[in-house]
Amino acid sequence: MSERRELLLKAISETAEGDRSSLKTVYEMTSGKVFATIVRIVRDRERSEDILQEVFVKVWSRAGRFDPAKGSPITWLCTIARNTALNDIRRSDHVVRTPDGALPEITDDEARPADEWLCAMEDSEALARCLEELQDDHRRSIKLAFFDGLTHSQLADRVNVPLGTMKSWIRRGLAGLRSCLGG
Structure with a gap:
């Protein structure tokens, strides 16, 4: 385990015990x-x-729920961030707008283990390479589903395809990513 990850795990653990300086460490890292x-x-x-700010308030109150056996600290934090951002969009009925011809990224209304997997992997070079190997429709659908906060229904409407087709593109794209990344 890397020294940085150990430090982050320790800071989250101490945050769970009410140590404010440890929350500051988690924030800075x-x-x-x-x-x-x-x-x-x-x-x-x-x-x-x-x-x-809302995410780190949640981290303060939920740090005791973090289980390192279930995933990495950054995956846990990104999942909280992603869900909080999506909830904000849904509360405000905000629609993500993209330029004509650009296909936005979508999200299903239910949490999936793939959310955590993609959040942890999204910045890696391997993911970027594997995304490029996917069919265009699959790649764009996955990006919209996991990084831009649209639901499957919103994306299907936007690209004018049946909902079942959209779900199929996402499912096949995720299978291709898992295969490519060896997951």
């Missing part, structure tokens, strides 16, 4: 990645800053 996850979904810097 992870806020850049967490913020990037939020901005990618919300597409609004000011709203993203507010959501970032």
Whole structure:
């Protein structure tokens, strides 16, 4: 285990015990990645800053629930960030807008283990390479599903395909990614 990960695990554990300086450590070590996850979904810097604060309030109250046996600390944090950003979009009925011809990324209304898997992998070079190997429809659908916060229904409407087709593209794309990444 890397020294940085050990430090983050220790800081989360101490945060669970009510140590405010440890929460500051968690924030300093992870806020850049967490913020990037939020901005990618919300597409609004000011709203993203507010959501970032909300995420770390949640981290403060939920640190005791983190289980390192179930995943990495950054995956746990990104999942909280992603879900908080998606909830913000849904509360405000905000629709992510993209330029004509650009296919946005989608999200299903239910949490999936793939969310955590993709969140942990999204910045890796291997993921970027594997995404490029997917069929265009599958690649764009996955990006929209996991990084931009649209539901399967929203994406199907946007690209004018049946919902079943959209779900199939995402399922096949995820299978291709898992195969490519050896997961």
